Amino acid sequence: MFIGVFDIGGTSIKYGVVNENGEVISKFQEPTEAKQGGEYIIEKLIELSHKLIEQWPLDGLGVSTAGQVNSQTGEIVYATDNIPNYTGINVAERLREAVGLNVSVENDVNSMAIAESWYGAAQDVGNFICIALGTGIGGAAYTDGQLYTGSRFSAGEFGHILLYPNGRTCTCGQYGCYEQYASTLALKRAVSDYYNTDTDLEDFFDRLKAGSQQEQQIYEDWLENVALGLASIIHVINPNRVIIGGAISAQGEFLSSRIQGKLEKKLLHNHKTKLDVVCSRFGNDSNLIGAAKHYLNQYY
């Protein structure tokens, strides 16, 4: 069976074909042009769907997207102004009407968690959290083998934990949110501020691994903030595993073991005895794989 899959992010739309075993058969990427708004994205999805349908005998479409999603109906229940006028659009309904296939829709970090639970970094645990570090911080939690969605499909907004009251202004309108200190954008800002010039995070990690002391201090401070927010989440959920997602997860153990080390001093005994921190198994493909699994769960 072939499932057409989409991963709609703030900067790019990844799309392709995944089979019923979760193998990525084919994948492509396009800029989202998010500022053009929700309707523009729907038009683009329809166009890309037709492109996939011409090449593959698709059973249906699975969509992973930024924003809070009613995963039963496929409606965007809330999206920030990163994608204007996206809130309220029923992505599943619009796509189904346009292409005549079954469509499922799920939030992006939830999709990642579904993929990791299926046959990735969380296949052997029922209690785990995923934290996606990027421009902001997204989250998802599995408790007793089930994805926790909350009453309005809006659980897991880890990025807006208030870490420092009256701190930095956040895109949500509050001050001092976790993502203003521990996202990869926050790390990039800290590095750029230090050097007084726009700096690439890949260059940063190269210098860090080469032993630069300045980079070491910036990394330590950032890791401290990552662990500070995580400690609160871990104390609430009591997971066996924390899975790091986002492009930075390519750093692997260089990132995960340092976060685990920082957590040691911040957690109660029972919260750390059976806890490990790892990076996503599927990296950039996790949302596509999770979108396919969500589709299978919904229709089979």
Ligand SMILES: [Zn+2]
């Ligand atoms: Zn916020």
